[in-house]
Amino acid sequence: MALSAQSCVPCQGGIAPMDRDQAEQMLEQVPGWQLSEDASRIRRRFRLGDFARATAFVNRVAEIADAEDHHPDITFGYGYAEVEVHTHKIGGLHENDFILAAKINEAAEGA
DSSP, X not given: OOGGGSOOOOOOSOSOOOOXXXXXXXXXXXXXXXXXXXXXXXXXXXXXXXXXXXXXXXXXXXXXXXXXXXXXXXXEETTEEEEEEXXXXXXXXXXXXXXXXXXXXXXXXXX
C-alpha cells in the first residue's frame, strides 16, 4: 500500500528509531526529501511561487499534520516552505515520518 494511503499510528516511545539503512530505503518512497547527516530527520524545501501560496501550503500541511496527529517543524517565507519531520518520542525516524512526508508531497502537487 502506498505510504500516502496509510495513517500514522500513535508512537508511545520505547522503541528504537530507524537506522540509516532503513531510512534510506524508506526515503526512496518520498521524492524530494533528504536525510539529515545523523539520519534522525528528513526534510524538504518546497518552492511555491509567492507568499500567499506558501502560506496556503503551510496551512494545508498543518491540517494534514493535525489529522495524522504527527506534527513537523515548518519554516516558510516568500515563495518557499521547508518541512522537517522526525518522531520526538524516539529521537529519530519512524515509519510515521515517511507516511506524513508522502501526504505532504501529495499536498504539494496541488499547491
